[in-house]
Amino acid sequence: MNSGLATALKRIKFRLMAVWQFVCDLLPSSAARIDGVIAARMSREQLDGIELAFSPSAVSAIFERVCLLLPEKQSWYPDLRIWGDEKTDDVQIGVREAQIEGVQFRLNVADLRMPLVGDICLLARDFECVLATRGGAILRPYSESVVRAIMQSDAACYVRNPEGYLREAIQRDPETK
Structure with a gap:
């Protein structure tokens, strides 16, 4: 996938994520x-x-490890493989000519599954990787670090108080001022 298309897909996926998901x-x-x-x-x-x-x-x-985490489903794009449910927990891997272009995990904060968090961290450690949040924080792949980031995320704020979160988001929106 060329870098322009890869960037566009990352932006599209970001826009389509659910507010209750940690990415x-x-x-x-x-x-x-x-x-x-x-x-x-x-x-x-x-x-x-x-x-x-x-x-x-x-x-x-x-790919073998991700198949053990969640069931694979039909993708909407030929260069994207998806496991899990896009509304809850999922893994999306962008591929191009047998190369991985990107791996994204999206976790349902409203029903956080700790075994899945642990398995994601183990996968990352086994492949000498770290995790990066949408805001750019780099997380060492240990459950404690990831859960701490999740609990401080916008997704957790939304899950704790949806009405308050949306009210604050509207107040911060420059178009509503």
Whole structure:
């Protein structure tokens, strides 16, 4: 997938995510390093510019592992594979010519499944990866770190108080002022 199309798909998926979902992307740890140390945060531009470059054996192994997490479903796009349910928990992997272009996990914060969080973290550790939030925070792949980020996310704010969250979102919207 060319980088323009990959970026467009990432933006489309972001717009289509449910407000109660926490979204994070899988990144090689080496790509999230600055001066040899894993970054705490990266810009969206930096994240979108990362080439995953998994080996062919790693690509096969990642697909096998994701198949154990959630059932695969029919995708709406030929270069996108989807597992799970887009309204609750899912994994979306962008592919192009046997290469993985992006791996995105979307978790239902209203019914957070801790075993799934743990399995995602284990997958990330096994492939020497970290997780990146939509806001650019880089998470070490351990359940405690991921759950902490989830509990501080917009999705958790929405789940705790949907009406208050929406009221605040309207107040922050520059078009309503």
